[in-house]
Amino acid sequence: MEARQQISKSRVLKVESGESWESFMAQAKSQGSPVFVHFSASWCVPSLAMNSYVEELAMNYQDILFLLVDVDEVKEVASKMEVKAMPTFIIIKDGTPVDKMVGANPEEIKKRIEALVHRSI
Numbered sequence: 001m002e003a004r005q006q007i008s009k010s011r012v013l014k015v016e017s018g019e020s021w022e023s024f025m026a027q028a029k030s031q032g033s034p035v036f037v038h039f040s041a042s043w044c045v046p047s048l049a050m051n052s053y054v055e056e057l058a059m060n061y062q063d064i065l066f067l068l069v070d071v072d073e074v075k076e077v078a079s080k081m082e083v084k085a086m087p088t089f090i091i092i093k094d095g096t097p098v099d100k101m102v103g104a105n106p107e108e109i110k111k112r113i114e115a116l117v118h119r120s121i
């Protein structure tokens with residue numbers, strides 16, 4: 001099960017349940033690792049189009065934990081994070097959401113991740 005695996009920061013991990021979400025959040029917080037979450041849906045073409053871009057970001061920013069949440073599979077997490085449209089991207093630091101972007105905009109996402117990385121130094 002994904003939640004029991006050691007967090008690997010070099011790829012996007014799929015959140016399978018509310019429990020795995022809590023586990024990922026707890027591990028990231030204890031490690032001081034920021035989290036980038038891609039809220040997606042299998043029926044949303046822009047969300048699917050962003051998957052490879054988010055995977056590329058995960059390879060380039062290995063100090064950030066990248067998660068994928070399918071809003072239809074893990075409704076409680078989408079609801080808790082107030083996700084109303086796909087794709088939605090949320091950056092979480094120390095367990096608290098610090099940035100939220102709605103829509104497939106690779107340039108803006110990269111800009112915000114760069115800002116996060118520079119704030120963390």
